[in-house]
Amino acid sequence: MRTSRTLLSTLKEAPSEAELPSHRLMLRAGFIRRLASGIYTWMPLGLRIVRKVEAIVRAEMNRAGAVELSLPVVQPAELWQESGRWQAYGPELLRFRDRHERDFVLQPTSEEAITDIARSELKSWRKLPMHLYQIQTKFRDERRPRFGVMRGREFVMKDGYSFHADFADLQREYWVMHETYTRIFTRLGLAFRAVAADTGAIGGTGSHEFQVLADSGEDAIAFCPGSDYAANVELAEAVAPAGGRPAPAQAMQKVATPGKTSCEAVSEMLGLPLATSVKAIALMGSEGGIDGGPERFVLLLLRGDHSLNEIKAAKIPFLNPFRFATGEEIQKHMGCVPGYIGPVGVSGFKVVADRSVAAMADFVCGANDAGYHLTGVNWGRDLPEPDLVADIRNVVAGDPSPDGKGALELCRGIEVGHIFQLRTKYSEAMKAVFLDDKGESRPMEMGCYGIGITRIVAAAIEQGYDARGAVFPAPIAPFEACVVPIGYHKSAAVKEAADKLYADLLAAGVDALLDDRDERPGSMFADMELIGVPHRLVVSDKGLAAGTVEYKGRRDEKPSMLPQGEAVASVRAWLTPA
RNA sequence: CGGGGUGUAGCGCAGCCUGGUAGCGCGCCUGGUUUGGGACCAGGAUGUCGGAGGUUCAAAUCCUCUCACCCCGACCA
Numbered sequence: 066m067r068t069s070r071t072l073l074s075t076l077k078e079a080p081s082e083a084e085l086p087s088h089r090l091m092l093r094a095g096f097i098r099r100l101a102s103g104i105y106t107w108m109p110l111g112l113r114i115v116r117k118v119e120a121i122v123r124a125e126m127n128r129a130g131a132v133e134l135s136l137p138v139v140q141p142a143e144l145w146q147e148s149g150r151w152q153a154y155g156p157e158l159l160r161f162r163d164r165h166e167r168d169f170v171l172q173p174t175s176e177e178a179i180t181d182i183a184r185s186e187l188k189s190w191r192k193l194p195m196h197l198y199q200i201q202t203k204f205r206d207e208r209r210p211r212f213g214v215m216r217g218r219e220f221v222m223k224d225g226y227s228f229h230a231d232f233a234d235l236q237r238e239y240w241v242m243h244e245t246y247t248r249i250f251t252r253l254g255l256a257f258r259a260v261a262a263d264t265g266a267i268g269g270t271g272s273h274e275f276q277v278l279a280d281s282g283e284d285a286i287a288f289c290p291g292s293d294y295a296a297n298v299e300l301a302e303a304v305a306p307a308g309g310r311p312a313p314a315q316a317m318q319k320v321a322t323p324g325k326t327s328c329e330a331v332s333e334m335l336g337l338p339l340a341t342s343v344k345a346i347a348l349m350g351s352e353g354g355i356d357g358g359p360e361r362f363v364l365l366l367l368r369g370d371h372s373l374n375e376i377k378a379a380k381i382p383f384l385n386p387f388r389f390a391t392g393e394e395i396q397k398h399m400g401c402v403p404g405y406i407g408p409v410g411v412s413g414f415k416v417v418a419d420r421s422v423a424a425m426a427d428f429v430c431g432a433n434d435a436g437y438h439l440t441g442v443n444w445g446r447d448l449p450e451p452d453l454v455a456d457i458r459n460v461v462a463g464d465p466s467p468d469g470k471g472a473l474e475l476c477r478g479i480e481v482g483h484i485f486q487l488r489t490k491y492s493e494a495m496k497a498v499f500l501d502d503k504g505e506s507r508p509m510e511m512g513c514y515g516i517g518i519t520r521i522v523a524a525a526i527e528q529g530y531d532a533r534g535a536v537f538p539a540p541i542a543p544f545e546a547c548v549v550p551i552g553y554h555k556s557a558a559v560k561e562a563a564d565k566l567y568a569d570l571l572a573a574g575v576d577a578l579l580d581d582r583d584e585r586p587g588s589m590f591a592d593m594e595l596i597g598v599p600h601r602l603v604v605s606d607k608g609l610a611a612g613t614v615e616y617k618g619r620r621d622e623k624p625s626m627l628p629q630g631e632a633v634a635s636v637r638a639w640l641t642p643a
Numbered sequence: 644c645g646g647g648g649u650g651u652a653g654c655g656c657a658g659c660c661u662g663g664u665a666g667c668g669c670g671c672c673u674g675g676u677u678u679g680g681g682a683c684c685a686g687g688a689u690g691u692c693g694g695a696g697g698u699u700c701a702a703a704u705c706c707u708c709u710c711a712c713c714c715c716g717a718c719c720a
Contacts, residue, residue, distance in 0.1 A: 077669060077681070078655045082713055102712065150720095157719070174720055208644075208718060483720080515720080551679060587680035594680095605679070615679095 066544065068580045068592075072109045075592050085281060087526035088213035090535050094596045096522070096543075103210025103218035107519075110596055113543045114522050115221065119200050121252050121540060122223050122516055129245040131196040131225055136178045138202055142168030144177040148494045159206045171204035176491045176513065179226040183509060184497035190230045193499060193509070194238060198225030200518060215479070215523040216283075223516040228509045230501060232488070235510040239271060239486055242514045246275050246482050249516070254538025255525060258478065260286050261296040263376055271486045275516075276478025277524040286478045287460045291471030298475070299376045301460045302467040305420040315427040315441030317409075323436045326404025328369030331429060331438050342369030342429040343422055343442075345406045347390035347399070352383045362390065362398040362414040364406075366422045366451065369429075371458040378457045381417065399433055407431035409439055409448045418451035419458045479524040480517070487511040526597075535597030536619050539640055544578040546570060546600035546636050547593045554583045556606050562629070563604040566614065569633045575640060594619065600636050602627075 074095035082099065083089040091097045096111025107115055123133065142160070145151040150158070151170075159171040172178065179197060187195055200223045210218050225242075229235040243259065250257040255277050262274040274297060276286055287301035288294065296302075325331045328342040346365040352358045363384060367373060379385050392403055398414060399406045407430035408416050422428075423444070432439045444450055464473045491497065492508040501507055522541075529536040539545055548570070550563035563579065570577035578598060580589045586603075593601055603615040603624070614632040617624035618639075627635055 075681095076654060080654065081649080081656090084714065099712090155719080176720090205720080209714095209716095211714085485720090513720090549679095555678080583678095585678055585680085585682065587678095587682085589681090590679085591681045603679080607679085 066578050068578065068582050073592065073596075074108065075595055083213060085212045085215065085523075085527070086530055087215065087281075087523040090526055090530055090595070091213055091523065094535060096596075097214060099213075103207055103216070105214055105217060105219070110543045111522065114525075114537070114541055115519060117541045118253065118518050118521050119221075119223075122249055122518065123200065125245050125249045125252070126198055126223070126225065129196075129241055131198045131227075133199065134182075134197050135199050135201060136172065136175045136182075138172055138204070139169050140172055140175075140178055142170060144181060144495075145170055148177050148180075148491055150177070157205045157207065159204050172201070173203055173205040174222075174513075174515070175199070175201075175224055176226065176487070176511075177495065180491045180495045180497045180511070183226075183228050183492070184495060187228055187497075187509070188499055190499055190501045193228055193230045194234055196225060196227040196238060196512075198223060198514070213523060214519045215527075217519070220520060221518040223518055225514040227512040227514070228492075228497075229512070230499065230507075230510070232510050235486055235488070235512050236271075239484060239512055242484050242512070243273060246484065246514075246516070250275055250277070250482070252540060253521065253525070254540050255481075255521075256528060257481070258286060258288065258295050260288070260478070261300055262483065263297060263300045273484050274478075274480050275482030275484075277481050277521070277528055278476055278478050279524065279527040280477055281527055282477035282479040284478050284480055285459075286476050287464075287473045288476065289466035289468065289471050289473055292466065292468050294466050294468045294470070294473075298459055299374065301473070303374075303420065303456050303458050303460045304465055304467055306424045307465070308424075310424045310444065311426040313426050313441075313443035313446055315443075317439055317441045317443070317447045319432050319434075319437050319439055321436060322405075322438045325438070328429075332369060335429065335438075335440065337429060337440075339370040340368055341425075341427070343367070343407070343425065344369050345408060345431060346373055347395045347403070347406065348378070348384060348387045349390050349394060350381075350384035350387040352385065362394065363387070364399075364408060364411070364414060364416045365457060366408055366416065366418040366430075367458055368419065368421045368425065371419065371421065371461065374457060374459045377455070381453065381455060381457075383415065384417075401431070401433040402435050405431040405433065405435050405437060407433055407439060407442075408451070409433070409442060415452040417453045417455055417457065420454055420456055421458065423451060423454040479520065479527060481521050481524050482514075482516045484514045485512060487513050529597075531620075533591070534595035537597040537599060539599045542597055542599050544596075544598050545576040545640055546602065547578040547580060547598040549580045549586070549589045549593060549601060549603045551586050551603060551605040553581055558609055559604055559606055562609055566602060566604060566632060570636065573633050573637045575633070575636055600639060602632055602636070 076093045079089040079093050083092055095108050097105040099105055203222045204219050207218050227238045257275055257277045259273050259275050262272045285298035287296055287298050322331050325334050328344045332339045332342050344367050348363045349360045350363045351360045395403050426443050427441050429440050430442055460473055462475045466473050489508040497509050498506045526535045548563050548567045550559050552559045567579040599619045601617045612629050613626040614629050615624045616627045
């Protein structure tokens, strides 16, 4: 490609709408342009990156035996009513009517449409297993689209669905996909980690997320450097402290703590470590999910330096679902204003202690008297044992790893892939059954596997950029190499050498860009760096006189010289994976 | 959905408080000089000041409503 023939629309200054580095750079580099909130045009250069990501994903999916098809973006409501998701899916599901007043949706994902295919086409065990996938536009009407294509409303996703005769075969495919995703993200050149994930509303027995590691990631990941344990913080287990509960050493005392309504403030005033305090969180919980029973007051206890994990809490039967209690409700059940509530001397509701709290002795907590806290509090002596001890907190760095192989560390990640064992949720709801080898009708076991294609582009930049622009791994850079001639429109020798170098690169299978614009060198260098081309070759009269071409890798500090005749072979070699 | 903020030329912004000729930088067009890190000189084009209504002799500026967008939070296959 020649720069003069493509649409290279770089900006010196980023539009003010962008905050995240990848978003700003994608706008500046001319990869995307916003059309509406969370909806972007992929400009020619950006689309090249998308296509390269797609090609790698497609190649590895095919290699793993999955088969590509394409499902409609617009799908009839009937299908969604059949699975129950017409009701269950919130306003993220974009619904609309056609001219005949029939309801339709824009696919946010396609379990229904694919299950419909499966039930009509896969009627015999002889046709199983079957793994079908598509790379397609998705739409989710996000409450708050943000960070450009990182969390847009319209995006491209690879979604695959596998169908199996039994659970064992689903598990086999699940691990094939685990391996395939590992190959994909490795080939994409990204630093990533596969982490155990919460299965969420979708249920099932197993789920892994593939997270690209980046400080700006929306997800927190706990991992153990001494083993392969890694889990989303939503899921990561906080194990009970080793050694159990120490014996009481102090008497319980009531101390005045006027105006100190937080564990931090109380600990600071008393000169005690934050980890010796207990914070009480008042919830209103009910049992039985969405249709739930009557709400009941529940008191949760966490160590002062810990935070509540709402997903874990919601797994307690009488807290599914829950909400935070209001000030009035706290006053009613505790007889005290928020800020000074505690578990001592209370009754009439359940008290749930985090594992770490249950192992504490001589702790500090609210006295249920405005302006006072208690110190030296001990379980069994000053208050009854909690009604329930559970893991309800977020793990913190330094916590023991659940596999016992060291201490956990935390990092942040961008979710770019997610694999699920769906089991029979959709096949049962939509009667996707097959005849097994005994002639019996059974629902198919299903797996589903997603990769956020467009999100990967943003994640790759988030993981690789500097002050000058994007720094792409070569496999997904918009171009692998560029030729920047100095004096292309002035020097016949430079033009001839640059054209030849460019042609030779193409002939060698290098995806090359020739900057044939009549621009000053500084402008051309700046643009090539902004769009993140990994390899740059500069042709100039000065170099030609010495028989050299200047080379500079995108991450290199200084350029170096290559003999003119070796430039193509060198670039070719650098692009070939070891 | 709650909180905060911003809408003025393609992009970044000033002007608004204190009403009176709509500005600056970059980009764009023409000509010239330049050509190894986003050049310089001269000339030029581009705005329903997000929209509607109101106050006023007069509104980018004051008032009301509205729309769009961004940030924080909550939410989330």
